[in-house]
Amino acid sequence: MAGASKAVADSRANLPFVYRQYSAEQLKQVLYKMYLIRRFEEGAEESYTRGLIHGTMHLSIGQEASAMGICMPLGEDDQITSTHRGHGHCIAKGAEVKRMFAEFFGKTTGYCKGRGGSMHIADVAKGNLGANGIVGGGIPIAVGAALSSKMMKTGKVVVSFFGDGANNEGAFHEALNMAAVWKLPVIFVCENNGYGMSTSTARSTAVKNIADRAAAYSMPGVIVNGNIFSEVAEASYKAVERARAGEGPTLIESKTYRHRGHSKSDRNRYRTKEEIEDWMSNRDPITLFENELREFGFIDDKGIEAIRSEVAQEIADGIEFAKASPSPDVSETGNYVYTEQA
Amino acid sequence: MDAMVRELSYAQAIQEAMAIAMDMDERVFLMGEDIGVYGGAFQVTGDLVERYGTERVIDTPISELGGAGVAVGAALTGMRPIFEFQFSDFATLAMEQIVNQAAKMRFMLGGEVSVPVVMRFPAGSGTGAAAQHSQSLEAWLGHVPGLKVIQPATPYDAKGMLLAAVADPDPVMIFEHKLLYKMKGPVPEGYYTVPIDKADIRREGRDLTIVATSIMVQKALDAAATLEAEGIDVEVVDLRTIRPMDKQTVIDSVKKTSRLMCVYEAVKTLGIGAEVSAMIAESEAFDYLDAPIVRLGGAETPIPYNPELEKATVPQVPDIISAARDLVKGVR
Ligand SMILES: Cc1ncc(C[n+]2csc(CCOP(=O)(O)OP(=O)(O)O)c2C)c(N)n1
């Protein structure tokens, strides 16, 4: 995990967490993936506008550092449950964009064979147990996965992503309580982007910070700036260590912002243009991370350019793959309702 | 008395009904997720918050169980809440309050109380919203004594039945198919009600009775228009209310046509079609049947995301046409 050698580590002693903890190669890979998330969602949005994707989708543009930071200390065997705004989580946990595009295009090569679409995107092989159409639906499921980990002694840590809106569902409270009582290896990650659809946290939530609710369930509640990759990764790293040591759950509140509307049908009447503009131009997580990487000498402009064009290529290839893939046959409508048995 | 009749969409008709209900009775108020400044996920509440304020158009947190329960409690104690679920699928989170509390309160307390709550459920498939946002769960609630469950199929009925629901002393559950929201139709201005225990014969015919619900009513009418050209004369009964069901209208229709087909979007098994069929089998209309009863319902699967699969899981006009043809011609 510690990617940086001793000598390099000494020279970085005063830098933020991730620059001490991870190698330049690893950090460049993080930038690559942040761009991959951003361009994937832009590509999905454009494909939607062009009628290639139907239904709706919830874009996480502006929240990339949160997804990447939380997943940074996770191993491939660790698991996550995700949300309706789950494209970033999926990519951060290791999914291939071509199979995600294929899912969005409703194709058999998609992660859910065209049955799930954006709102149910998953990559079970990589430990993503699935996005969820039900707000808060994944939270108890993550606790169940953590219970499996404990009972089966697999050592897996489970992360449950959810939004600020989800913390007002009963499932959130019931799940946190059980996780704490049973000291399960689970991390609750509230990506607080200020709104559940049109309703601000101030109008929906009795506490100032979602993390304040951790006290009610006797677990650490940690607040991080969700747009600063290093801050998120550091909090996640500590929570993972705590979980693996059998000390129980942590609630991390990652404060962030979604640049786009809630879904494809949002007219943004509940927030101001100025607010959106401010987050986009002054607190963009990719820009912030890129600036740090450059400032600390981990990458130069040429390196950034190379990443951007590689990402563009991967996105273009992914869309081509999705377009060329077959659609499921209507005779197969009944598949997967039950487990096939010999 | 002749009220002006305009063309309104189904969504506009509901919105107008809610405004009239609030104008007429200050106990009426609206609750739901994003029904205020957002205007509701399907723009049904629209700008009502601007007209009635946030005291009467209340955005709840994302808390379906608690929200539904608050509406039940307010109804129990004198208010007249209209509670909007953002999608009918989320009724699953609120089942406790709907099924154990709202439905049974009056009974358990020996008639000492009433729960005049109205709940609205945007339902159904066809929007590419996949398995957790496309269900038709009306039969779940139709199974619960104490609830009334309605499925208006036109803008006219949507307004009149909502106003009847608000006036009703008991809990009324309204299932609104999402694809109907944009459907336009004639709607009179002002107050009127449509009874919530009467089916409606939307088209008279001699050869076959189609009992349809919600969006399937229009599909059945479209099918009937095609079948007419082939000399098959279809009677279309819009069931409108699934509890309490208007049995007599269906019985009389089947006695006239001697053939029955039920068309509904919800999963076929254990659904409204089973209830209507069994009701006919138990009735004097049974002796009039010239052919086995046919049910056309949703496939035995969750709603898939892929648009072609999605379409294939629920009855479409051509399915109704060919099933009706086979039924009338005696093809089994
Ligand atoms: C149980 C349930 N209630 C309501 C919805 C409709 N809905 C989908 S996302 C959403 C807002 C969720 O807000 P938040 O948890 O903050 O996540 P964000 O969208 O901000 O990422 C709502 C109300 C739903 N999908 N499930």
Ligand SMILES: [Mg+2]
């Ligand atoms: Mg949110």
